[in-house]
Amino acid sequence: MKPENPPGTPYKRSEFEDGKILYTEDSLELWYRWSLGKYLGRYLEGLKEGKILGRYCRGCGRIYVPPREVCQYCFRETDEWVEVGDTGIVNTAVVSYIQADRSRMDKPLIIAVIELEGATEGMGILHKLGEVDPEDVINRKIFGKRVKAVWKPPEERTGSVNDILYFKPVEEV
Amino acid sequence: MKKEFRFKIDVPKYVYPVGRGGEKFAEGLKKEVLYAAYCETCDNYMMPPTAYCPRCFSEIKEYKKVTHAYLDLYTVIWKDFNGKDLDEPIVYGFIRFEVDDRDVEGGLIHKLKVDDPSKLVLGVPVEPRFKPAKERKGVITDIEHFELKLE
Amino acid sequence: MRMNIHFKNRVACVGAGMTLFRRRLFETSDELMWLAARKALDEAGLTIRDIDCVVYGTAPDNFDGIHMQSEALADGGGALNKPYTRVYVGGGTGVFSAIAGWWHVASGLCRRVLVIAEEKMSHVQPHPQYVFHHIFDPVTEKPLGVNLIWIFALEMHRYMYKYNIKKEDIALVSVKNKRNALDHPAAQLGMKITVDDVLNSEVLVWPVQRLDISPISDGAVALVFTDEENAKQLTDEPIWIDGVGWSLDTMYWTNRDLAFPTYLYYAGKMAYKMAGIHNPKKEIDFAEVYDPFDYKELHHMEGLQLARKGEAPILTREGVTERDGDLPINPSGGLLGVGNPIAAAGLMKVAEVYWQLKGEAGRRQVKKDVVTGLAQAWGDLMQVGTVIIMRR
Secondary structure, X not given: OOOOOOOOOEOOHHHHHOOOOOEEEEEXXXXXXXXXXXXXXXXXXXXXXXXOEEEEOOOOOOEEOOOOOEOOOOOOEOOEEEEOOOEEEEEEEEEEEEOOOOOEEEXXXXXXXXXXXXXXXXXXXXXXXXXXXXXXXXXXOOOOOEEEEEEOOXXXXXXXXXXXXXXXXXXXX | OOOEEXXXXXXXEEEEEOHHHHHHHHHHHHOOOOEEEEEOOOOEEEEOOOOEOOOOOOEXXXXXXXXXXXXXXXXXXXXXXXXXXXXXXXXXXXXXXXXXXXXXXXXXXXXXEOOXXXXXXXXXXXXXXXXXXXXXXXXXXXXXXXXXXXX | OOOOOOOOOOEEEEEEEEOOOEOOEOOOHHHHHXXXXXXXXXXXXXXXXXXXXXXXXXXXXXXXXXXXXHHHOHHHHOOOOOOEEEEOEOEOHHHHHHHHHHHHHHOOOOOEEEEEEEEEOOOEEOOOHHHHHHHOOOOOOHHHOOOHHHHHHHHHXXXXXXXXXXXXXXXXXXXXXXXXXXXXXXXXXXXXXXXXXXHOOOXXXXXXXXXXXXXXXXXXXXXXXXXXXXXXXXXXXXXXXXXXXXXXXXXXHHHOOOOOOHHHHHHHHHHHHHHOOOXXXXXXXXXEOOOOEHHHHHHHHHHOOOOOOOOHHHHHHOOOOOOOOOOOEOOOOHXXXXXXXXXXXXXXXXXXXXXXXXXXXXXXXXXXXXXXXXEEEEEOOOOEEEEEEEEO
C-alpha cells in the first residue's frame, strides 16, 4: 500500500520542553512604512471626518469600497469620489472566541461582512457588530438586517478603520 | 493627508530543530571534534555535515573527524548594524578544512580571535576554541572563536 | 475524451513519495525535501542525476522561518546546477507546483522533472496561526485584530445561510475524512469520530469548531513527471496529466460572493476544457478536493461542478462521496485526516490521485474502477483555485 514506510521523526511538545530536542532560535520583527497612496489616504481621512468614501468607475458603474485606483473589471483608473453613507446590510456574521494570536477572549467578538448600501450591490467591508446578541448570529437572524455605524467621538478619531467602533442594528426604513 | 501607515510583521519566536545532520555535528562538538560528512558514492567530504549528499542524494553514513583547519578568507568589521563605530574591530573568517590529505568541500564561517588583523595571511592554520563543556549546547556557538594555531 | 490544446509533449507521472505528516518533525526543511524526493525517485526507478529540472513549492517563508526559502533549500531538492523554479500561491501551491512541473515537460524544455512541496509549520512559536495575521490588508483589516479563522467562519456561515445547510451535514465530512485517514500510513489525525464529537468540540469562531479544522503540520511530498518516451521506458502504466487549470480572484474578498467559489469554477473549466470533459459529474470518477475545513469540501465540490449549488451536503449525507460510493471524494482522508502542511497538502492529493489510478492505494482504494481523477487546491486570501486532472 502506498505510501510505503513514510520517513520522518515526529517529536512531542513535552520532549521539546524537557530539552530533549536540540534546536537554535531566533525572532522576527520588521517595521514597515506602508505608502498609502492617494486613495487609501483619502479613505482614512474620510473616516476621521466621519464618512465612508468609495470610488466610482464610469466604465462599469461600480462603486468600490475600499476605494482604489484601478477598476478591477475595466482595468482603467476610477473616476470620482463618492460618499456611500454608513449603513449596510449584514451579509454574513460570526462569533469569535479567539484573538489574532489564537488565545481565548473573555467576551466574544462579533465580526461581519457588511454590504454598504451606498456602494455597488455586494460590496462588503469587514467590521465588528455591536449591541447584538450572539444568539442572533448563531441562529442567523441578524443576516439581511440593516446596520449603521457607531462612530468614535470626533476628537478621538485618528484616521483608521477603528474610528468606527462597530455597526449596530437599526429599524427597517 | 496621511502618506504612510506604520505596521510591523513579527513572529515572537522561531525554533529550528537541528535535524539529522545537525545532530551528528552536535555529537562532535560535545567531544571538541568537528565532523565532516563523507559521501561514499561521490568520494567527497562536506562541511557542515549534512544527512544526505546534495549531488547524488544518497544518505550519508560516514562522518570523519577533520584533521586540519586553515583560514581561507576573512573580513574585518568596524561598524555595528546601525552604523556606529565599534570599540574594537571584529574579524570573521571562512575556515576550510582537510581530512587527512583530502580537501573538504565547504567550510564554516566563524569569529576569529587575532591580535593584529593586518598581519593575517590567507592559508594560515587555525583551530577552534571551545566553550567549557557544561556551557555547550550542541550548536555552532559552542565554538567561542577560531584562533591561530601555534606550531 | 480528446485533449483540446496543443503542446509539445504529453506528460506522465511515474513516481510519488512523501514523508509523515505530523505536528512536529525533527528533520530540517531540506532534509524533509530530500526524504520525500528520494521516495519518489526510488519509486520511479530514477536517480537525482536523471532529473533535468526541479520545481519547488512552499508557502510563506515565514513558516519555515528562512528568508529566500527556495534558494536556501535548493540542496534538499537536488537542484544544484539545474533549472530550478519556486512557485507559490498560498495553499494552492501543492497542486500548482504539479502544474508548473507539467508545463516544464509539456513545453519540451525538460524531459524528467522532480516536483517537491514542503512545509514546516512547527518552527513558529507560540502558534503558526499568528503568521496568518500578516496576510491581511494592513490598513483596512489588520487593525481590527483579525484572526485567520474569521474569514473561513464568515464564508461558512454565508454558505450555510444561502442553502440552509445544517452543521450536522457539514460535520459528516470531518467524520468521513478522519475515518478515511485511518488507512493512510502518513496520516496525522486518522480517527473515528462522530457528528456529536464535532458538534461538542471547542467553539473557536462560531460556526467553526475545533474538529471542523485541519491540523497544523510538517511534511513534504514529491512527484516525478516525465515525457511520453521516458514514461513508456520506466513503467507499463504511466498516469497521464490530461488537464490543468488555475484562476485567481480579488484580494478584496469582502467584495465577492462568499457562497460560491467563482475562482474554482474558472479553474475547473480551464482544466475540463483541456481534458475534453463536458460533464464533470459523470466523467470524473473520483476527486481529491481541498478540505482545510469540512465545509470547504462541499463548497469546492460545487465550484468544480461535481454537485449542483447546495447539493453537496445532500450527496455527502447519502454516502455518494464515500470510498464505495458513486463519486468518492477525498479517499485519502484529505487535509482533515492526513494533515495540512500548507504547500505539501495539495501535492499529497495529487499523489493520492496517482496511487488510486495505479491501484496502489491499498485499503484506501476506492471500490469502483477508476480512470479519471482530479486533485484540487486552494489558497491565499481565499483566492486561488488550482486543478489537475489525471488519467490512466
